[in-house]
Amino acid sequence: MILEGLERLEYRGYDSAGIAVIDDGALRITKAGGKLEVLNGLTRGGTTLPGFAGIGHTRWATHGVPNEVNAHPHYNTAKTIAVVQNGIIENYVALRKRLISKGYQFVSETDTETVAHLLDLYYKGNPLEAVIKVLQHIEGSYALSILFADQPDVVYGVRKGCPLILGIGEDGNFMASDVTAILKHTRRVIYPGEMEIVELKADGVRIVTMDEEEVTHGITEVAWDISAAEKGGYKHYMLKEIMEQPRVVRDTLSPRIRDGRIVIEELGMSDEELSRVRRVFMVACGSAYHTGVTGRYIFENLARIPVETDLASEFIYRDPLLDRDDLVVVISQSGETKDTLDAVKIAREAGCKVLAIVNVVGSTIARESDFVMYTQAGPEISVATTKAYSAQLIALYLLAMKFAEVRGFLHGRKLRSMLDDLMKLPEQIELMLGNRDKVQRIANRFIAARDVFFIGRGIDYAISLEGSLKLKEISYIHSEAYAAGELKHGTIALMEEGSLVAAVSTQPALHAKLLSNIVEVKARGAVIFSVTTMGNREIEEASDFCVTLPETNPLFANSLAIIPLQMLAYYISDGRGCDVDKPRNLAKSVTVE
Numbered sequence: 001m002i003l004e005g006l007e008r009l010e011y012r013g014y015d016s017a018g019i020a021v022i023d024d025g026a027l028r029i030t031k032a033g034g035k036l037e038v039l040n041g042l043t044r045g046g047t048t049l050p051g052f053a054g055i056g057h058t059r060w061a062t063h064g065v066p067n068e069v070n071a072h073p074h075y076n077t078a079k080t081i082a083v084v085q086n087g088i089i090e091n092y093v094a095l096r097k098r099l100i101s102k103g104y105q106f107v108s109e110t111d112t113e114t115v116a117h118l119l120d121l122y123y124k125g126n127p128l129e130a131v132i133k134v135l136q137h138i139e140g141s142y143a144l145s146i147l148f149a150d151q152p153d154v155v156y157g158v159r160k161g162c163p164l165i166l167g168i169g170e171d172g173n174f175m176a177s178d179v180t181a182i183l184k185h186t187r188r189v190i191y192p193g194e195m196e197i198v199e200l201k202a203d204g205v206r207i208v209t210m211d212e213e214e215v216t217h218g219i220t221e222v223a224w225d226i227s228a229a230e231k232g233g234y235k236h237y238m239l240k241e242i243m244e245q246p247r248v249v250r251d252t253l254s255p256r257i258r259d260g261r262i263v264i265e266e267l268g269m270s271d272e273e274l275s276r277v278r279r280v281f282m283v284a285c286g287s288a289y290h291t292g293v294t295g296r297y298i299f300e301n302l303a304r305i306p307v308e309t310d311l312a313s314e315f316i317y318r319d320p321l322l323d324r325d326d327l328v329v330v331i332s333q334s335g336e337t338k339d340t341l342d343a344v345k346i347a348r349e350a351g352c353k354v355l356a357i358v359n360v361v362g363s364t365i366a367r368e369s370d371f372v373m374y375t376q377a378g379p380e381i382s383v384a385t386t387k388a389y390s391a392q393l394i395a396l397y398l399l400a401m402k403f404a405e406v407r408g409f410l411h412g413r414k415l416r417s418m419l420d421d422l423m424k425l426p427e428q429i430e431l432m433l434g435n436r437d438k439v440q441r442i443a444n445r446f447i448a449a450r451d452v453f454f455i456g457r458g459i460d461y462a463i464s465l466e467g468s469l470k471l472k473e474i475s476y477i478h479s480e481a482y483a484a485g486e487l488k489h490g491t492i493a494l495m496e497e498g499s500l501v502a503a504v505s506t507q508p509a510l511h512a513k514l515l516s517n518i519v520e521v522k523a524r525g526a527v528i529f530s531v532t533t534m535g536n537r538e539i540e541e542a543s544d545f546c547v548t549l550p551e552t553n554p555l556f557a558n559s560l561a562i563i564p565l566q567m568l569a570y571y572i573s574d575g576r577g578c579d580v581d582k583p584r585n586l587a588k589s590v591t592v593e
């Protein structure tokens with residue numbers, strides 16, 4: 001059961017793994033470096049670890065190299081207490097010194113091991129008391145699950161700044177950092193609050209505060225089912241998720257268009273409040289940040305509101321000038337990214353309203369924000385995001401259009417035509433997916449590449465950023481995205497015979513400019529793969545390979561142009577024999593700074 005659950009959580013990290021169970025009053029622990037398969041083999045599918053209660057973990061190394069010793073669970077010297085942790089114990093160095101001075105011996109380099117020894121220090125027969133004492137001493141963001149060998153029917157848990165959910169099942173109860181781990185057993189979920197201590201037994205759950213006051217939380221029924229999180233016949237989750245995009249876009253779009261108007265009920269702001277917004281900040285990480293880069297162009301173009309798009313890890317330390325009339329839009333698939341969550345906190349402290357565009361219902365960012373607009377991508381398993389990225393774009397289009405409408409810039413024929421174009425997107429994405437074989441053939445030509453350059457202008461630059469990230473993260477080919485107009489200021493020095501350039505040109509007003517850039521790099525020997533609007537003959541002819549897009553409003557072109565770039569990255573990665581769904585060194589949900 002624990003192995004199966006961990007398999008679903010492998011996207012959080014997969015460089016080592018481990019399990020602890022209580023069997024006959026003793027803790028049995030097995031750990032292994034490498035992917036979960038290794039642990040699976042070592043425990044013969046879990047059969048070497050029978051038990052009534054247990055905990056498990058897949059790791060994404062923060063402190064210490066990924067090996068067996070540093071893998072979780074960590075335990076006290078007597079092996080009577082075991083603990084797994086997500087997050088970071090920030091004051092672990094000081095705690096470790098203190099524990100060593102008391103005679104404790106550490107075997108790993110991890111911050112988590114301090115928790116095991118601290119629990120040992122404070123455990124005098126009352127586990128709850130020991131957990132509370134430890135929580136008073138540790139700092140940072142974490143989620144913990146703990147076993148005490150002499151409490152064979154209980155798993156203790158607590159969260160602070162990291163996710164932890166409880167599953168209420170028929171024949172037992174569960175604790176996990178994400179619902180996908182427990183969906184096979186139950187869809188009934190409890191979300192414990194921060195610093196609430198959970199005592200989980202097979203037949204019940206007790207939750208208490210740090211003052212040992214009992215608290216109750218309602219049970220939420222999760223809408224996702226297990227089949228949504230399975231491969232469904234595709235070779236990789238990434239390919240399955242790429243192919244799901246027409247549905248995801250439709251699901252994110254259609255409930256928010258009613259009678260020719262955009263209705264974003266979740267926004268919770270009156271039209272008057274919306275028109276008072278003076279500036280918008282878009283803050284996110286990774287691919288979600290790239291949707292924010294696109295969002296900026298669209299917001300400013302349609303709603304004429306100044307927008308700043310920031311990487312969350314930069315935003316939180318640059319002391320941003322925030323005003324009460326600013327709206328901060330955070331974008332996150334997982335809803336758990338630590339830097340993005342910190343951005344929410346900073347924005348709220350400054351008195352700004354925070355709107356979160358999030359995929360995972362009930363995630364921390366969703367709960368900490370003023371308003372939540374959920375993308376309807378369903379569970380995304382592959383580390384490289386595709387469908388959640390597409391759903392985020394749709395959410396941003398809708399939001400920008402809503403602002404434009406309220407502020408009097410979008411109505412009548414223009415609004416109707418944009419709505420028509422939006423509604424056509426799912427079908428058009430389907431059409432783009434039809435280029436699969438063609439893109440695979442092109443990918444074969446790129447498989448041995450050492451570097452790939454992505455170029456575009458405006459919105460096309462935003463797509464280039466995402467196309468380049470997709471390629472490098474799963475194929476390990478070095479690639480960069482450049483604003484095409486900047487090439488002449490340095491990058492063009494890198495062009496030589498056979499350099500690979502992916503050029504994106506979907507904005508009619510900029511076709512001629514991009515054509516010049518293509519011609520410039522071609523003159524230096526570059527091979528061109530272009531993605532451009534149908535009928536754009538000049539760019540087609542100037543390119544060695546070309547995929548074209550059906551007609552749409554240029555502001556929505558990102559949704560179509562990204563499809564061949566995702567497929568290009570996928571086929572190159574698969575062709576190079578890489579582990580497409582689990583690229584090295586990465587994790588899908590990054591809950592550390």
Ligand code: G6P
Binds near residue numbers: 334
């Ligand atoms: C990780 C993932 C990226 C993702 C980023 C932000 O780095 O590998 O694919 O875009 O986190 O994640 P979020 O869940 O906040 O969208």
